[in-house]
Amino acid sequence: MMTELNQASSKNAQPVAQTQVAKVPVNVLIVGVGGQGVIMVSKVLASLCQQQGYEVKQSEVHGMAKRGGSVFSHVRFGEKVYSPTIPVGQADVLVALEWAEGLRWLPYLKPETGIFIADTQKIVPPFACRDRKHGAANGYAKETVADISQMISNCYAADAGTTAAELGNARAANTLLLGMLSTTLDFPESEWRDIISKFVPPKTIDINMQAFDQGREWVERYDPAALAQGQAEAGSVAQQPHQVQFELPVITEAWCKSCDICVKFCPERCLSLNENQVAELTKPELCTLCRICERLCPDFAISLNYKH
Ligand code: SF4
Numbered sequence: 613m614m615t616e617l618n619q620a621s622s623k624n625a626q627p628v629a630q631t632q633v634a635k636v637p638v639n640v641l642i643v644g645v646g647g648q649g650v651i652m653v654s655k656v657l658a659s660l661c662q663q664q665g666y667e668v669k670q671s672e673v674h675g676m677a678k679r680g681g682s683v684f685s686h687v688r689f690g691e692k693v694y695s696p697t698i699p700v701g702q703a704d705v706l707v708a709l710e711w712a713e714g715l716r717w718l719p720y721l722k723p724e725t726g727i728f729i730a731d732t733q734k735i736v737p738p739f740a741c742r743d744r745k746h747g748a749a750n751g752y753a754k755e756t757v758a759d760i761s762q763m764i765s766n767c768y769a770a771d772a773g774t775t776a777a778e779l780g781n782a783r784a785a786n787t788l789l790l791g792m793l794s795t796t797l798d799f800p801e802s803e804w805r806d807i808i809s810k811f812v813p814p815k816t817i818d819i820n821m822q823a824f825d826q827g828r829e830w831v832e833r834y835d836p837a838a839l840a841q842g843q844a845e846a847g848s849v850a851q852q853p854h855q856v857q858f859e860l861p862v863i864t865e866a867w868c869k870s871c872d873i874c875v876k877f878c879p880e881r882c883l884s885l886n887e888n889q890v891a892e893l894t895k896p897e898l899c900t901l902c903r904i905c906e907r908l909c910p911d912f913a914i915s916l917n918y919k920h
């Protein structure tokens with residue numbers, strides 16, 4: 613199938629490529645951290661491209677996700693695609709589900725024409741928090757959306773997480789980003805919707821469709837000039853990266869093997885093994901939500917859920 617990638621229905625999103633896809637593979641890089649849904653976004657896109665008749669190559673790394681490693685997926689599609697990986701400087705679109713991960717992968721974007729689509733949510737890794745006092749500064753990336761917009765002309769950074777949470781399901785943030793992505797690729801909108809509906813839980817289809825609409829509308833409303841002037845509502849949603857908040861650790865007793873690792877490594881000493889030799893949060897008031905226990909538990913018995 614032959615088609616041109618263009619700005620679809622959006623007045624704002626820039627063309628990914630003016631050449632016919634059939635001749636030049638299109639490269640979309642999707643990045644984030646474990647548990648965010650990078651692979652789901654990647655699979656939606658790859659399935660859609662395949663359905664449109666393109667050869668698709670997809671590669672992904674997610675093995676270390678639970679231990680705080682990044683997750684990324686390369687999707688390449690066109691008439692003929694030989695390699696599954698995108699070389700540095702060759703991504704037409706970079707979709708970041710987490711702000712710092714997006715910044716880390718910016719060198720992969722095409723210097724002049726690459727499009728950066730990002731969620732402004734910050735998931736600060738535990739080891740960026742060297743000062744363990746409440747409210748202390750951390751080593752997370754300091755660049756703001758305005759800083760990146762000055763470097764990249766096609767920067768679309770939205771607070772997808774909050775918008776999705778307001779719709780009723782924070783996980784629909786990924787679909788909002790897919791809505792933004794859809795404005796850069798000339799695939800029929802109805803087919804995006806069909807594919808997304810197959811990948812999300814049936815009960816969440818309505819919310820995901822609303823999130824998809826919000827993503828498309830966000831790009832329509834986006835006003836880089838307002839952003840340059842420091843107006844917070846340039847894209848109708850907050851512009852600055854903001855830290856994701858977590859709730860206190862939850863311990864799944866049945867999975868705890870009493871190894872004591874979390875107890876020993878908790879910097880605040882707020883965990884103990886109880887009389888049944890199961891980990892317990894005994895001093896919640898001292899917990900800094902650093903997530904080290906979650907990262908280190910070999911049995912996935914501890915989790916800190918997002919607070920939206
Ligand atoms: S209980 Fe876990 S999240 Fe809380 S301070 Fe200790 S290691 Fe960090």
Ligand code: SF4
Nearest residue numbers: 868869871872874909
């Ligand atoms: S690290 Fe995990 S398995 Fe080990 S004591 Fe803590 S909760 Fe239990």
